[in-house]
Amino acid sequence: MSLHMREQEETETVFDRFEPIDLPVNKSDQVVSCEYAGRSPRLVKTTIRKVNWRTLGRSFELPILVLPDVLLGKTAAPFTNYYARHLAWKRQALPWISDEKIQRLARDDLKVMQLGFPALDDEASALGLAACLTIVCYVDSIIEEMEPELAEQCIEWCLAILEGADLDEQIGEQYLSTDQVQSTFLTNIFLAKNPGSPLEQAATICFAFYRHIIDIFRPITAEAVLFDMRDMIAGQLPELHFKQGKLKINSYHDYLSIRNRSFGLLPLLTIAEHYHLAKDGLAATSPDIALLKTQISIMCIGQNDVGGLEKDIELSNTSNSILVLAMLAGRKIETSDGVLESEDLLRLFEVKNRIFVNDVIETWGRVQISSKVEAEHRLSDMLIVLCITHLEWVLTSSRYDIESVLEGDCVGS
Numbered sequence: 001m002s003l004h005m006r007e008q009e010e011t012e013t014v015f016d017r018f019e020p021i022d023l024p025v026n027k028s029d030q031v032v033s034c035e036y037a038g039r040s041p042r043l044v045k046t047t048i049r050k051v052n053w054r055t056l057g058r059s060f061e062l063p064i065l066v067l068p069d070v071l072l073g074k075t076a077a078p079f080t081n082y083y084a085r086h087l088a089w090k091r092q093a094l095p096w097i098s099d100e101k102i103q104r105l106a107r108d109d110l111k112v113m114q115l116g117f118p119a120l121d122d123e124a125s126a127l128g129l130a131a132c133l134t135i136v137c138y139v140d141s142i143i144e145e146m147e148p149e150l151a152e153q154c155i156e157w158c159l160a161i162l163e164g165a166d167l168d169e170q171i172g173e174q175y176l177s178t179d180q181v182q183s184t185f186l187t188n189i190f191l192a193k194n195p196g197s198p199l200e201q202a203a204t205i206c207f208a209f210y211r212h213i214i215d216i217f218r219p220i221t222a223e224a225v226l227f228d229m230r231d232m233i234a235g236q237l238p239e240l241h242f243k244q245g246k247l248k249i250n251s252y253h254d255y256l257s258i259r260n261r262s263f264g265l266l267p268l269l270t271i272a273e274h275y276h277l278a279k280d281g282l283a284a285t286s287p288d289i290a291l292l293k294t295q296i297s298i299m300c301i302g303q304n305d306v307g308g309l310e311k312d313i314e315l316s317n318t319s320n321s322i323l324v325l326a327m328l329a330g331r332k333i334e335t336s337d338g339v340l341e342s343e344d345l346l347r348l349f350e351v352k353n354r355i356f357v358n359d360v361i362e363t364w365g366r367v368q369i370s371s372k373v374e375a376e377h378r379l380s381d382m383l384i385v386l387c388i389t390h391l392e393w394v395l396t397s398s399r400y401d402i403e404s405v406l407e408g409d410c411v412g413s
Helices: 079-093 099-116 123-144 148-163 167-171 182-190 198-216 219-234 236-244 252-262 266-276 287-307 309-314 321-328 336-340 343-370 374-394 402-407
Strands: 005-012 032-034 042-053 058-066
Touching: 042 343, 058 287, 058 343, 058 374, 079 099, 079 123, 079 198, 099 123, 099 374, 123 148, 123 198, 123 219, 123 236, 123 266, 148 198, 148 219, 148 236, 198 219, 219 236, 219 252, 219 266, 236 252, 252 287, 252 321, 266 287, 266 374, 287 309, 287 321, 287 343, 287 374, 309 321, 309 336, 321 343, 343 374
Parallel strands: none
Antiparallel strands: 005 042, 032 042, 042 058
């Protein structure tokens, strides 16, 4: 049971004008109606979702989208139809986990991804999304728990694997002799029933992911997904340096630039993009598609940091928007009292979340009105639904539940 007791205010809101720090300004929040040839008008509104931090003694007002039923009502075949194939892959990626647990995790992966992308109707895409969830959750958690030097080595290994390159050339002769290439070395780890070290576990996951993505997708899609996943893994390094105090950030924008890479949502959005565009031999023609993907990722980071604040304070994890805003203001939040004494920062973060929502609505509206590519309309609809479904996952996942975190049962959930 999540500690986040939720309550939603049904009243629609139009926010006042505001002047944020370090981010572009939308002059005011808007109710956006989009109408174009051959389609009915679409009305997107905003409302407030109250998220209560029980252990911190305060709630947070998080702006969210209110979407028309025509968008939320689209559903595809159950992703659990692909359970057997995803389970077989999951067993290869995580061979050290008990089979009873791996069966539960495999089913949960598919349910979570269908929650996020309910209208996606393609087996390869569903399997790719579920695999992305596994690598993002597990490799991120493995790296977070490593000592700095080992974490950097792990990142190097993972990048080499996801590049499909010779591990010897990427990492050095101290790990492999010159005639041992990636396939030989990693197959030995991959076939092991119980990879011994966290480094080997991360390598096993990445190797399984690389082979899986190459197998299920056409080359153009596989290349795009692997590129985004490599960027996610590489992005762990600057975030690690920030947490260690080696990398100084001077603005909230700096934090978002780091976090957007390591967050891990962009590979999933790329799969959705290729589902709509690449299957028809198309490429995104609107520059707003790339912008919308980034803006949705940023908005989901805001949701993530709200849902994860209790956990981050408990674990002294500084990579959280509210804690970063405190740092930039010359303060430090380490306890629930620190949260209660930071009303001004919480209000500032509420404002920033309003900006995130406004930016998404504005860009989605431009795509709907201006793009002449029907697939881009469908893609932007699918992406904007994620703005709602991601929050539902954050508020129910054990990864953000303080009790589950303390019990050590949150990795990969």
